[in-house]
Amino acid sequence: MTSEFKEMQADMAVQLDPADKDWWRGAVIYQIYPRSYQDSNGDGIGDLTGIAQRLPHIASLGVDAIWISPFFTSPMKDFGYDVSDYCDVDPMFGTLADFDTVVETAHGLGIRVMIDLVLSHTSDQHPWFAESRASRDNAKADWYVWADPKPDGTPPNNWLSIFGGSAWQWDGRREQYYLHNFLVSQPDLNFHNMEVQDALLDATRFWLQRGVDGFRLDTINFYFADKELRDNPALAPEKRNDSIAPSVNPYNHQVHLYSKNQPENLEFLKRFRATLEPFGAAAVGEVGDAQRGLEIMAEYTSGGDKVQMCYPFELLQPARLTASSAVETFARLNAAAPDAWPCWAYSNHDVTRHVTRWDLSPAAARAYTTLLVCMRGSVCIYQGEELGLPEAEVPFDELQDPYGIEFWPEYKGRDGCRTPMVWEPSNQNGGFSSAKPWLPVSHDHLQRSVASQEKDPGAILHHYRRALAFRRMHPALITGASSAMQSEGDVLWFTRTQDGREIFCAFNLGDTPATLEMPDGGWRQIGTELGSAALSGDGRLHLAAWQTCLAERDAE
Template sequence: MSKAPNNNWWRGGVIYQIYPRSFADSNSDGVGDLPGITAKLDYVASLGVDAIWLSPFFKSPMKDFGYDVSDYCDVDPLFGTLDDFRTLVQTAHAKGLKVVIDQVLSHTSDQHPWFVESRASKTNPKADWYVWADAKDDGNPPNNWLSVFGGSSWQWDTRRKQYYLHNFLASQPDLNFHNPEVVDAILGTVKFWLELGVDGYRLDTAPFYFHDKELRNNPGRGGAKEGDNTVSDVNPYGWQWHVYDKERPENLEFFKKLRALVDQYPNTTMVGEIGTDDSIATMAAYTSDGDKLHMAYSFDLLGKDSSAPYLHGLMQKFAEKSQGGWPSWALANHDVERVGSRWGGPERNLQKLRLAAAFQMCLRGSPCLYQGDELGLPEADIAFEDLQDPPGIAMWPEYKGRDGCRTPMPWVSQAADLGFGDGKTKAWLPYTEAYRPLAVDVQDKDAGSHLNFYRQLLQWRRTQSALIHGEQTLLPVHSQVMAFVREHAGQRVLCAFNFSDQAATLQLTAGQQPAQVLALPGLSGGQVEGQGLVFEPFGGLIVQLA
């Protein structure tokens, strides 16, 4: 089958992540669902985004809330039916929204029929579909690999009398991508949803598909690693260099096969989640040359560091290594503390959050928002007895898990359940009282709200072709100000952001003559003075250059 045309809507398009469990509950069972999402698509379209990304809604025992799939080709009854999904896709397309779905290809649930068969014996047809290994002579696991969620990544199975690999929960066994039958089966599940009309995939744990066939030990990195943004600094997972349990060179060949399949469907895309020891370099490698992933994002903007030198270093590294690759920059998702608290601080500094939003929308790449970012939601405070997230429960209180960013979306301020469902049913996670004044109905009516700032920002961005299509040139590193120039079709736009709580000045060169300040409602605190820019704390400025 020949390669289908691609209008590259994704290249610079804005993606809005929806976590289905927590978006909208249509049937009053306390869990969000596909019909609930469909009912809210007018709201999503009003933001000015180009696509929605749906976290998993496939059949699952929900040990990791859908990231443990037991049937790749069906909807879990908790979320609805395949017909509900078809209706969602049709409705989204009618409103000009693309639909990207999460694909968890590296591992399945231990209740998936493939694994049930695989663990039954060492000789059955699917015996080699998962990663099995004998114990060492002393009974220990075959090597030192660790699970992202804590402890060894090997689980003993009494039936086969072997260990199986799980990079996450023990109930999430890893598939053996060295087996061609597994690759073919996985590609078949990808094709299933393409045939139903999806516009692309977000690929969960993209570096984990292949493992080292020799099962060599990972080298140590000398104890605790500061700033582990995947789980927390209390997890020894960060004490290894993960050179053998993930990011193997065979990944690149699999991405080429995946790309060849996706390219058979018009106007489709793939964005990979990258969590590796050198994520920026991996992003570049996985998106280079136009024959692998269309784009990728890392966890490098999902930590607490928002200083100008740090941001400059990330962008410089990607520029040096990109080989023409395309990034997707996310400031938040369902796995990390909400950016409203992480960057906004305990007082939820709205000026800094608006500065961060403008920065994200001006970068070369495809921005990805997480539901509630547009409301400026802070991290929810969850009591231990209300926790649902397995690693949060296991590592409490040093690490409180991911539930704080997953509580129900606040739609109606005065409703008992914030408009999430019918107001009578207890939700899977508690409602966050602090969200009442930030609810959609409150912010919708306030022209100066954070929600309406986002709408204005995305609408304004659509009028600036340089910010969507342009190349990006960084200005020299500055202790306070992150600045770069975007250029396209003769338009040169200087984007400068003071990421400090002190006033700042940025001197420009002779070739950077400001011609016009581009007005962006809600972004303030900067002005042109002679051949320089002057900023208030957390001030920003976007300037058309002569």
């Protein structure tokens, strides 16, 4: 750690409150994809030491926590989402001591640390699976989902894998099939076995005892499979585009009624929450379901005894969020469970970056950023989002993602959102590495680097900082109540209220000017640093294309 870095860390030091068990409510969480954040040792792959070195940048944004995608020991068939040891760091990323440095540095900067737990499945190279597949009568024989073939030798049922084809793989040693909802090399654990649950909770405690503040739970709704292994029903053709998988994937042809979303999951989540409670830790679950995502999120976060937050896929969909779709989304959420706590994200490591996915102009990108910090719930920001990075074009011969390789060229995979972070434009690697990076750095990204945007007062990087600072200045935006969302044409509006203050939030999510009748009485303009429209004296709000209006008053 350089002396310059130590001095910067000391200047930015913030004291975390260990007694604040509700720190997650309304928190802004910054997602780090470790392979692509910062390479500190010149091997072309990002690592934990690199993350520690770049934490001052994250702190400068004003976020509350980081979420680090998997860095556990792994054969990397799915880049860390195939774990072979839950309680160690893959040498590619460093050591446990390096992780401890990340936690210590982050805490010194007032940032909490969340890590990505992949509990639904392991790598086929995990010792648990090696023992389980050895015979039908060993101590871990029932730790994974095994099933006999049908009389004709075919798989036990019609379940499909997210990565295409059957979700069942034949294993000659046991003369049985094992379930894999993802890659063949990612066998699913059997959560109906309490020993499996206990082992996973032990791994959770291991990281809590090292100072972790919380977890992002990968594919939280995939933990249990139907005990009877019943066939999934067909999905109506007109609904096949409403899926978490690309349209070319046969996964879209089913309603995944029995392969995930099982009711037994609720009891496990209660056990998981009880494990977190003594540590004041929190969890956000990834709900991988396009049809019932909001309803499942409501089930998993309501009642105060399961996970604190979930994020569904509604804002990660290919279709741009519009005023009317925002109204519909929040109405569904409120109908399912008004006390459920969402965590909203526009981008992550699995979807096309939203600037490209929604074809956003710079003005539109700013409007959506402001909307994100005003909606009820917590917020996830994906690395590079603060730079307005578009999706990178990665040629086929440089693809790494097995998902993209399988379905190319109709679906190009996830590599385009996983290319290295760009820190400065002086070389083709963007300051990420001194060696050839594991994925190419987009030339288009270089001109949007952190160093370049730091020098430009009008850059979107500064808009993110202003938006997050604005959120911190107004507690109603963090934990306040929200009125029902309303829309008129392209204009979306709602109010947030807390401690005698009411904030009016309006957004023109369209390319043409719009006019809106303001609610009666006593509003004062705020948010001018975010381009908030001036209030007129005639009670009508005039919004330019992609303009917002933020105003406050004393609540009645």
